[in-house]
Structures are given as C-alpha cells and as structure tokens.
Amino acid sequence: MQAYYTAPVARRLAAARHLYRDHGQDLARDPAIRSGLAGIRRLAADLEEQMQAMDMGRRCSACAARAGGGCCSAVMADNTDAILLLINLLLGGDPGWQEDSPAECAFLGREGCTLAVKPIFCLNYNCSQIREAAGRGEMETLERLAGRLLSAQTGVERTILEWLGRQEAEEI
C-alpha cells in the first residue's frame, strides 16, 4: 500500500483506476463509505459556493492565464495519492492527465482542476491576492469550510484503507 503514496504520480493514478475497476462497486455499496462520499459531496458543494461568492474562479483563471501565473504547478501533482484519486473515481469524476504543459500540474485541465476532491495543500493554499481581496469573515468561512471538507476526506480515506486491508486479509 505504500506505493499508493510514493510511486510516480502516473502509477498512483493507474493504481486508483485498478482499484476502482476491481472493487469500485463493492466500495460504493459499503454503508460507511457511501455515507462518507455523500458527506464529501455536500461539503465540497458548500466550499464551492463560498469560493464563487468570493469570485475565486474568475480571479484564479485570470491569474493562470498570465505568463508565469497560477499556482497549479507541476510539483503540485505529487500531493495526490492513489486513495484520493480513487475517491474522485467513486464520486463519478474522471481525473484528467495532461502532459502538454510540463510546467503545470498533470491534473489541470482546460477548465481548471479535474479533481473534485483535491489534495490538502490545494485546499489550504490561498495566495496573497485572494487574502487581500477578501474580508476577514470571508477568509474565516473559507478556511472553516475547507477544514470540514479535508476532515471528511481524511475520514473516507481511512475507511477505504481499512476496507482494502480487510479485503487483502481475506484473500490470503
């Protein structure tokens, strides 16, 4: 399981797709995982609503369109792991993989990030331009909603790892 976190990112994505193909239906049927995924959906929608209210989509797109702009650089893809990518697949997403722009994160698509569930750093990072444009209350709400989502993601990740561990033990 260590390879889910330490293998090259393309192999983590391949491992996630493999797990989804072999266990996706059973994982989605597990009551704890199903309820955790529903919680992630709800919390991600709340965070998205707050980001829209703060005009972050337009600000981030405008920044990314400038030469040297944007914070989704190539090294950021390394913050993903196979279980996080599996959660994206279980949520019905399809993590993209771009190699056209090597300086950018491999999961950055034409319309922005292709991950519905993002790594911790991506959710926690807010550049100085966002911080300066936002009021204190807006930033507090943003950080609280991101924290709730991250906590839900971590919980589902743990539950999936336990499920896979039990599966592995049964197969021995």
Ligand code: SF4
């Ligand atoms: S937000 Fe998405 S595209 Fe941007 S660095 Fe994070 S994973 Fe990559």
